[in-house]
Amino acid sequence: MNKKGGVDMDKLSIGFIGTGVMGGSIVKHLLAAGHKVTVYTRSKHKAMPLIEAGANWADTPAQVAKSADVVMTMVGYPSDVEEVYYGDEGIFQSCKEGQIVIDLTTSSPSLAKRIAKDAAEKGMSSLDAPVSGGDIGAQNGTLSIMCGGDEKTFEHMLPLLQVFGKQIVYQGEAGAGQHTKMSNQIAIATNMIGVCEALIYAKRAGLDANKVLQSISSGAAGSWSLSNLSPRMLKGDFEPGFFVKHFLKDMKIALKEAEEMSLPLPGLRLAKEMYEELVNDGYGDKGTQVLFQSYER
Amino acid sequence: MNKKGGVDMDKLSIGFIGTGVMGGSIVKHLLAAGHKVTVYTRSKHKAMPLIEAGANWADTPAQVAKSADVVMTMVGYPSDVEEVYYGDEGIFQSCKEGQIVIDLTTSSPSLAKRIAKDAAEKGMSSLDAPVSGGDIGAQNGTLSIMCGGDEKTFEHMLPLLQVFGKQIVYQGEAGAGQHTKMSNQIAIATNMIGVCEALIYAKRAGLDANKVLQSISSGAAGSWSLSNLSPRMLKGDFEPGFFVKHFLKDMKIALKEAEEMSLPLPGLRLAKEMYEELVNDGYGDKGTQVLFQSYER
Numbered sequence: 001m002n003k004k005g006g007v008d009m010d011k012l013s014i015g016f017i018g019t020g021v022m023g024g025s026i027v028k029h030l031l032a033a034g035h036k037v038t039v040y041t042r043s044k045h046k047a048m049p050l051i052e053a054g055a056n057w058a059d060t061p062a063q064v065a066k067s068a069d070v071v072m073t074m075v076g077y078p079s080d081v082e083e084v085y086y087g088d089e090g091i092f093q094s095c096k097e098g099q100i101v102i103d104l105t106t107s108s109p110s111l112a113k114r115i116a117k118d119a120a121e122k123g124m125s126s127l128d129a130p131v132s133g134g135d136i137g138a139q140n141g142t143l144s145i146m147c148g149g150d151e152k153t154f155e156h157m158l159p160l161l162q163v164f165g166k167q168i169v170y171q172g173e174a175g176a177g178q179h180t181k182m183s184n185q186i187a188i189a190t191n192m193i194g195v196c197e198a199l200i201y202a203k204r205a206g207l208d209a210n211k212v213l214q215s216i217s218s219g220a221a222g223s224w225s226l227s228n229l230s231p232r233m234l235k236g237d238f239e240p241g242f243f244v245k246h247f248l249k250d251m252k253i254a255l256k257e258a259e260e261m262s263l264p265l266p267g268l269r270l271a272k273e274m275y276e277e278l279v280n281d282g283y284g285d286k287g288t289q290v291l292f293q294s295y296e297r
Numbered sequence: 298m299n300k301k302g303g304v305d306m307d308k309l310s311i312g313f314i315g316t317g318v319m320g321g322s323i324v325k326h327l328l329a330a331g332h333k334v335t336v337y338t339r340s341k342h343k344a345m346p347l348i349e350a351g352a353n354w355a356d357t358p359a360q361v362a363k364s365a366d367v368v369m370t371m372v373g374y375p376s377d378v379e380e381v382y383y384g385d386e387g388i389f390q391s392c393k394e395g396q397i398v399i400d401l402t403t404s405s406p407s408l409a410k411r412i413a414k415d416a417a418e419k420g421m422s423s424l425d426a427p428v429s430g431g432d433i434g435a436q437n438g439t440l441s442i443m444c445g446g447d448e449k450t451f452e453h454m455l456p457l458l459q460v461f462g463k464q465i466v467y468q469g470e471a472g473a474g475q476h477t478k479m480s481n482q483i484a485i486a487t488n489m490i491g492v493c494e495a496l497i498y499a500k501r502a503g504l505d506a507n508k509v510l511q512s513i514s515s516g517a518a519g520s521w522s523l524s525n526l527s528p529r530m531l532k533g534d535f536e537p538g539f540f541v542k543h544f545l546k547d548m549k550i551a552l553k554e555a556e557e558m559s560l561p562l563p564g565l566r567l568a569k570e571m572y573e574e575l576v577n578d579g580y581g582d583k584g585t586q587v588l589f590q591s592y593e594r
Contacts, residue, residue: 109502132512132513132516132517132518133516133517134517137516144512144513144515144516146512146513167511167512167515167516169508169511169512170508171504171505171508171509171512172503172504172505175502176502176503176504179498179499179502179503179504180499180504180508180509180512180513182498182502183495183496183498183499183502183504183509183513183518184495184512184513184516184517184518185518186491186494186495186498187491187492187494187495187513187518187520187523188491188517188518189491190487190488190490190491190494190564191487191488191491191518191520193487193563193564194483194484194485194486194487194488194491194564194565195484196564197483197484197487197562197564197565198480198481198483198484199480200560200562201476201479201480201483201551201554201555201558201560201562202476202477202480204555204558204560205406205473205476205479205480205554205558206469206473206476207468207469207473207476207477207480208468208469211466211467211468211477212468212477212480214464214466215429215441215443215464215466215468215477215481216429216441216443216477216480216481216484218441218464219429219430219434219441219464219481219521220429220430220431220481220485220521220522220525220539221429221480221481221482221484221485221488221521222520222521223484223488223519223520223521223522223523224516224517224518224519224520225517225520226484226520228517242517254498257498257502258498258501261498261501261502263497263498263501263592265494265497265498266490266567266571267487267490267491267493267494267564267567268491268494270563270564270567274563295560
């Protein structure tokens, strides 16, 4: 038995709120590792495959929290995170001393700090632990997890995070995980513009864009997005790996945080405006590579 | 003996104009491969190490061209390319039928087309063959070479290009090499903004930027620039791998070509404005990673 703090790490009772594409895959890993998992998600039918795989169901976040050692949340927007923690049927209605809450949602650093403060006041611990690596990373249990919060809690929870994560880095106090994820999204946002502009230039210049990728992908112009999203752009495949609407949410959080630091980020602002236009034009449920459409039309 | 076209590929007489950091390394590879190389560069003293290594010296581009099977050029700006080909002492003053000219400079696609047309009228062949891979790629002979021009000439010259290049792709008719290089620079330009903004955000948020890089470099935010230039930015090392002034030249060429295609590239425009400001502020001889300074000051 591997008992640390007050929690038996070998077989935890875990509450998991939000079983979408990402959350669902993570729950499967937790079940496979032998943990008891109780789930809640807005539309119960989405959780059915997990219930069939051995998860318990609870009717509210508060009920999920009632008997769990650790409660994990992975929902959509900061407003959802707020509801799940602070709502009338939220986690904080029924939680108890010694419990640990971990928010895996990409959400606002300010909200992560507020949750941490309120959790501490109730004798609980919290981590903000947004992930990257997409649906494939979640399926394979190879997510990058960026953690903020109390360092001892991080160390305590590390074996649990290792069940579904690979690159797991403690980034600092509460909010630092979310800030790191914002830094990640900022790097992606502006690069997406560069990738689209390189491709559209190549096409308009009459080049074979796939040959151009042969020349430029492995050098100083190389990036994950150029290698992974350009081929989809060129094929006109705009199915979502990562939703435009969620990416826009992240950019808005990052810009708001940057504004509070009085930090102008013109590249991020440009990307946010371009993606906002895509959402307004009805592309919110497409993949982020649909930005290429903005240049093609 | 490996005789193709009119040129004995085993031992060519090569003229090389422009022996800077990149050109100098390429000449060394050509000499090492057993070719006879005659060089010219604006300041003779810069060619001395090559002359000591066995290269011949000529006093003008015209003299270089006089006895060469193949003339290669690698100078600074399109205006330098123009001078070297069309000037009073330029290549076209003394060239002869059957000769091949290859411009390795990153220059304007329009100028490449003009050179190709004029070369053809004189019974010569030409390639535009800009490279990427930087000083290290030139030293190691592992450059990426993006080629435009007549395809037979490309195939004929391929063994020669393989002496200093690794990823060598024929991109299409005259100008296609330069257009491909423009696409490369466009992808880099906007991504540089994203890299800087991700890092400055991380620093201002109070994070340890090196730890943030651990979390984000290998995922969807990953890029050559993030991995290779961020560490220099964080150390305040702004020594040139690639000069700001040359990068600005490339962006101006790309924007001009895009304008002629009526193609708006807002990301590239933003990058060009930011780098222009750096040049105006005296940073033209720094490396492109000095863009980070624009956010720090």
